[in-house]
Amino acid sequence: MTELWQALTLQAGYNASLVALGAGLLGLSAGAAGSFMVLRKRALVSDAMAHSTLPGVGIAFLIMVSFGGEGRNLAGLLIGSAVTATLGLYLVDWISRRTRLAEDAAIGAVLSVFFGFGVVLLTVIQTMSAGRQAGLESFLLGSTAGMLFSDAVTIAGGGAIALAVIWLLRRPMTLVAFDAGFAQASGVNVRQTDLAMMALVMGVTVIGLKFVGLILIVALLIIPAVTARFWTNRAEALLWIAAGVGGASGYIGAAVSASAPDLPTGPIIVLIAAAIFVFSMFFAPLRGVxxxxxxxxxxxxxxxxxxxxxxxxxxxxxxxxxxxxxxxxxxxxxxxxxxxxxxxxxxxxxxxxxxxxxxxxxxxxxxxxxxxxxxxxxxxxxxxxxxxxxxxxxxxxxxxx
Amino acid sequence: MTTPELRIAADNAAKMAASTQVSAMKIRGMTVSYGEKPALFSVDADFASGAMTAIIGPNGAGKSTLLKAALGIVPRLSGEVSVFDRPLSVSRDRIAYVPQRASVDWDFPTRVFDVVLMGLYRQLGLLGRVKARHRQTALECLDRVGMADFADRQIGQLSGGQQQRVFLARSLAQGADLYLLDEPFAGVDAATEAAIIAVLKELKNQGKSVVAVHHDLATVTRYFDRVLLLNVNKVAEGPVASAFTSETISQTYGGRLASAQIDQLGLLVVP
Known part of the structure; x- marks a missing residue:
């Protein structure tokens, strides 16, 4: 218990503090970015995108190793994950627009195929004798072990950029989520706004891979927004409440995980978020039970x-x-x-x-x-x-x- | 050497120049298709400035599609649109659009007042702060539709008629010269219908132009100055007195509207 308290108050050492702050910032931007996906009723697209990152991680690792580099270079792995996530996103969009399949079917197909391919790649990498491959599995469920200062800076910087973009685009994004026809008629480019929304979620997903892992990042995008819905009837307030819920979940979750090093970070963060959700469901004055x-x-x-x-x-x-x-x-x-x-x-x-x-x-x-x-x-x-x-x-x- | 296309183009240009009245919106050769079946085929339309025009036609005639395609909400296969004789992109600020009520999720977390503020987003831009005068404008617009007391309501608590009034208030906030309304009277109560038509007539008296997709033939002559009868193609267009006749109506609706019903409208039969 004292360890947890130390972690929460940033007294558990330099590294633990770094991790808690980084996870808090990540949760902040994930909560805010996820709000728009929930309001636009496209929350599950972000799940397809998250799962599509896995083959990118594997491919990036293989490429970096084959060029004789350090296979676990975080920036390289994240770029790889962004590339396949974009591809997955594009496929979902293409399938649901060009065929008669509904978007949810396209999501299911893309998500499972990309994830399956990623798992195969990871298995191949594991059987290779590269020796330094250990650690790629951490992208599945997240880990704070071995976090470097530069990693934390990357996450903090990315989170700050995401928040700035959200603040800047909050009006067009709210408008598109509520009434796309009106938005288009009044000169908002709906497609570009949707793309910006996706890019934001992608950015948050990619920088969150290391902490939360690709399987559970969707929870950090969605749970804060649905939690916030219990507390407010206004989209803009929902956005910032969701950011707060996400930030608190990230910070507390990382602290808990740091106080007991064997606990995986992602699941702990998600459980903390779920606890806030349950609390809100019962006790929120506006819509609580x-x-x-x-x-x-x-x-x-x-x-x-x-x-x-x-x-x-x-x-x-x-x-x-x-x-x-x-x-x-x-x-x-x-x-x-x-x-x-x-x-x-x-x-x-x-x-x-x-x-x-x-x-x-x-x-x-x-x-x-x-x-x-x-x-x-x-x-x-x-x-x-x-x-x-x-x-x-x-x-x-x-x-x- | 004049190819037929060139001659047609020259002809069109001459016709456009000849029309003395300024059009609020002019549509030329517009075709829109969902899949392989055209919803609208080669429609020309002139919506007169300072008039109230009804777009009338049976279900699936492409009435809503005409507005949506003109505004770029659904893509056009072909056709040109000008608003006050300028391209749409230039005249965007002069247009207000009221979509169908059913096109949005009314459980969306937003209040009546915030919806009306959305009409000012274009004016506010990305960075502009909502100032007292913006709030004032939004409240005035709500007041004009009789909804000032509902400003703080969550929109999910409104009736269909009240939802329609809020949408109308949002379009008023846009401060436009041309108002395009998609089925503003669909499923609203009598008091709301009266309130909406009062606002629209007020707009017309201020010299604004109003175009509404309308489905109630019985009220066309009372509410509107002009009509556009549409059924994939344009059937007729012009002042109500000359274009809204039993002949054009039966042409538009085909066998779907019994002649007895047309007689009930009490229109002059043009020989």
């Missing part, structure tokens, strides 16, 4: 209050204890059960709104809207003032034609 329970409780109280007011308007006796308690608490009745002035006014309003709703359900064409009648929803929160005026005209018996 727990809050939904509380909302239900409040809903029940509203039902009772409303029924009480309507009963008051009709001068009916009220027997339900909960209803009486709520009416008393709201100051609508006195302790002896007689309506107060405020109570009488509220009862009259409730009765009038009920009549308006009845009219609305007769004259309004949009059943999705009139279907929101539940006896509770204030009518002014569903209909616009001119619509309500129309209902009142109907109530008065002189509908406008």
């Amino acid at each position: 727990l809050y939904a329970v509380i909302r239900h409780q409040r809903f029940q109280e509203r039902v009772h209050l409303r029924q009480g007011l309507l009963a008051m308007a009709r001068s009916e006796p009220i027997h339900d204890k909960m209803t009486l308690r709520l009416l008393l608490r709201a100051g609508y009745i006195r302790a002896d059960g007689v309506a107060t002035k405020a109570g009488a006014a509220q009862a009259a309003k409730a009765a009038r709104d009920e009549r308006r709703w009845t009219t609305a359900r007769q004259v309004h064409h949009d059943s999705a809207q009139t279907g929101r009648y539940d006896g509770l929803t204030p009518i002014e929160s569903v209909f616009t003032p001119d619509e309500i005026a129309l209902f009142d005209e109907h109530l008065a018996g002189a509908p406008r034609s």
Whole structure:
């Protein structure tokens, strides 16, 4: 435990600190870049891309060794992975545009074929007597062992560039994700924006290979965005919350992994992200499950209050204890059960709104809207003032034609 | 030596020059195809400036495709488009487009106000900050469609009619001269239809041009000045009084619209 604390507070030594900071920056940019993929509903494309990096790693290694170089040169391996990732991405795009296959089928095909080929290459490399091949498997699940300062700088630099590009392109990318037709009509080049989005995710994927590994990088792209969705209804806020969730997962995950060197980094980072996801699912105030329970409780109280007011308007006796308690608490009745002035006014309003709703359900064409009648929803929160005026005209018996 | 093509080209040029009225949008020889079957074939159209034009035709006639292809949202096989006598790329700022409501995911994390702000993105550019005057503009546009009280709503909570109003507000924020609307009245309630048509007439009174894909034949004469009747080819085009006749309608819809229904529209039968 003390080791973990030291790692989290950057006191576990130079290398562990380097790794934690690098992973944090990576998570930050992955969370932000992944948000756009989720909003554009193309999250799985990034999975195909991640798996397509593996043959590139193998090929780059073979090329570097055959030229007598150091096969594990990180920059060389990353360039190789970017090349085959681009190829995989292009294939998905080509298959789904030129054939009648849907994009998900294209993703499945490309992902498995590229990954299979990559595994074969890795096996071949392992049986070769190059001797220094050990370590390529770490690209599968990620590892922080043997991380160099230059590696950390590469990741930090790449992450910073990705964040800058995201900030710069956040408006066109949001627009394209929400309404591509409108975007195109107002002069945004949808295809180029999509490509920029892909390039971003590719950049994050490639620099994240070393830490998180290609199998799980997709989790770091998607989980922060879906986590953020529990907390906000705004795309821009979602973007930065996702970045925060990704950054925290990367930082904490790398620290945990550093405190127990046998733990693979990628899976730990993903598990941390998943823990934040589960927490958000239950406790986020906007869309969380727990809050939904509380909302239900409040809903029940509203039902009772409303029924009480309507009963008051009709001068009916009220027997339900909960209803009486709520009416008393709201100051609508006195302790002896007689309506107060405020109570009488509220009862009259409730009765009038009920009549308006009845009219609305007769004259309004949009059943999705009139279907929101539940006896509770204030009518002014569903209909616009001119619509309500129309209902009142109907109530008065002189509908406008 | 004049080849037939050259003569046709010269002829077209002469016709274009002869038209006295400025066109808001001019389309020449536009063909669009999804796969091997043309959705539109060699369509010429002139959308008059300062008028309200309805694009009418049966399902699959290419009404929405005409707008999308003119704007470059779907690719054209052939054809030219000019907006206020300039190429589209030059006149982009003068166009506002309202896509079909169903074309977007209404569970997208965004509020009504943010959607209207999207109409100002082009003006803001990549780096411009959203300032008080931009917010003011967006709120005014929401107010014009009667949705000012809904600014903070998540868009998923809106009804179909309210969604349509938000889209209209976004196009108003674009501050354009030509408004292209794709089925603005599809599946909306009566109050919304009245609100939308009021806004469109207001635009027309300000000298703006409005083009709307429309499917309700009964309201054409009440709402619009001009029509374009379309069924893969152009069938007729012009002022409602002369182009929207029982003859052109039955030509457009073929056997799909019984003559009894056409009679109900109460149109003059042109001999």
